[in-house]
Amino acid sequence: MARRKAVQNNNLNKNNKGQGHGKEYIPGLTVRDVPSKGLSTRITGWKTGRVHHFLSLGELNYFYCLEWSESVVDIREQYLLPLDRTLEIAERLGIKHPTIPRTNEWDVMSTDFLIDIEIESHVRLKARTFKQESDLSSKRKIEKLEIERMFWTEQGIDWGIVTEKEIPEELIHNIKWIHSAKELSSGPGITRMMLEQIELKLYDLISKYQAPIARIALEVDNQLGLSPGTSLWAIRYFIANRIWLVDMKTQIDTGSHLNILRRYEFSNMVAGDAYDVGC
Numbered sequence: 001m002a003r004r005k006a007v008q009n010n011n012l013n014k015n016n017k018g019q020g021h022g023k024e025y026i027p028g029l030t031v032r033d034v035p036s037k038g039l040s041t042r043i044t045g046w047k048t049g050r051v052h053h054f055l056s057l058g059e060l061n062y063f064y065c066l067e068w069s070e071s072v073v074d075i076r077e078q079y080l081l082p083l084d085r086t087l088e089i090a091e092r093l094g095i096k097h098p099t100i101p102r103t104n105e106w107d108v109m110s111t112d113f114l115i116d117i118e119i120e121s122h123v124r125l126k127a128r129t130f131k132q133e134s135d136l137s138s139k140r141k142i143e144k145l146e147i148e149r150m151f152w153t154e155q156g157i158d159w160g161i162v163t164e165k166e167i168p169e170e171l172i173h174n175i176k177w178i179h180s181a182k183e184l185s186s187g188p189g190i191t192r193m194m195l196e197q198i199e200l201k202l203y204d205l206i207s208k209y210q211a212p213i214a215r216i217a218l219e220v221d222n223q224l225g226l227s228p229g230t231s232l233w234a235i236r237y238f239i240a241n242r243i244w245l246v247d248m249k250t251q252i253d254t255g256s257h258l259n260i261l262r263r264y265e266f267s268n269m270v271a272g273d274a275y276d277v278g279c
Contacts, residue, residue: 017029017080018078018079018080018110021074021076021116022047022048022049022050022074023048023049023050024050025048025050025074025076027052027053027076027077027078027079028078028079028080028108028110029053029055029078029110030042030053030078031053031054031055039055039056039057040053040054040055040056041053041054041057041060042054043060043063043179045063045067045075046067046179046182046240047067047072047073047074047075048074048075052075052077053077053078054077055078056130058130058131058132058163058164058167059077059112059113059130061164061167061172062112062113062128062130062162062167063075063077063113064171064172064175064176064179065167065171065172065175066113066115067175067179068171068175068248069117071117071118071119072115072116072117072118073116073117073118073123074115074116075113075114075115075116076113076114076115077112077113078110078112079110079111079112079113079114079127080108080109080110081108081109081110081111081148081151083106083108083109085151086108086109086147086148086151087106089147089150089151089154090147093146093147093150095143095144095146095147096143097147098144109144109147109148109151111127111128111129111148111152111159112128112129112130113127113128113129113130114126114127115127115128124158125157125158126157126158126159126160127152127157127158127159127160128159128160128161128162129145129148129159129160129161129162130161130162130163131145131161131162131163132163132164133163133164133165136161136163145161168249169251170248170249170250170251171248171249173251173252174239174246174248174251174252175248177236177252178236178237178239178240179240180236181233181236181237181240182237182240182241184237187230187233187234187237188226188227188229188230188233190226190230190234194224194226195234195237197224198220198224198226198230198231198234199234199238199243201220201223201224201231202216202217202220202231202234202235202238203244203260203262205219205220206257206258206260207260209257210257211257212254212255212256212257213232213235213254213256213257213258214232214254214255216231217229217231217232217234217235217254218231218232232254235258239252242263242264243262243263243264244260244261244262244263245260245261245262245263246258246259246260246261247259
């Protein structure tokens with residue numbers, strides 16, 4: 001047992017996996033490490049500015065929830081647990097520790113998400129694992145979760161399980177729609193000054209008329225001589241940056257009217273340094 005443990009730990013230290021914070025964090029597992037079943041995803045995060053790796057659709061959806069939360073300041077996915085600690089816990093609980101099927105070596109366990117949450121200027125850690133609700137009827141999966149739960153409990157860190165039933169479908173739909181429009185650099189080649197003009201016209205028309213936002217966006221494109229789709233991208237940008245507030249738990253339909261509330265005067269934001277509002 002000791003020799004297998006040493007091999008695993010040496011490999012982890014060499015690759016620096018599961019270490020660091022923010023943009024410097026290296027996930028313990030990436031989409032290349034796990035055979036793909038069409039569910040693995042890589043996506044650049046708003047909060048970290050790095051590429052995140054998710055091994056299931058459920059993990060990706062929960063990540064979107066964390067991205068939207070204003071209290072979450074860092075997200076570390078596929079966080080590795082120290083092998084010596086999980087082996088000791090498994091032995092103490094009388095549970096078989098996970099092994100790698102083909103080699104029968106001890107497998108390093110991980111927690112899907114380690115989250116930094118800022119509350120009243122204090123940062124607290126929370127550990128969360130995503131599981132399909134159907135997985136919770138498996139005795140073996142429950143055993144492995146108990147090792148994970150015990151590890152975090154002994155660290156004094158809040159640990160919990162998230163299932164698909166706790167993730168609002170409408171919220172996920174909306175975040176997916178706006179996610180790639182967070183940065184001006186990802187837009188259709190427009191300047192901040194142009195974006196200010198677009199915001200003024202869009203906000204005025206959407207506030208006045210009960211018309212589909214896609215139709216209003218196209219009208220603004222025509223008025224300003226912009227390529228079709230530019231103003232619709234701008235709507236996504238304004239929502240992503242919370243310049244406009246909308247009900248994110250009601251699915252956004254571009255073929256319908258959208259109730260919006262201006263949170264920031266965009267002209268003031270363009271003139272200053274903080275034109276990109278954090279989440």
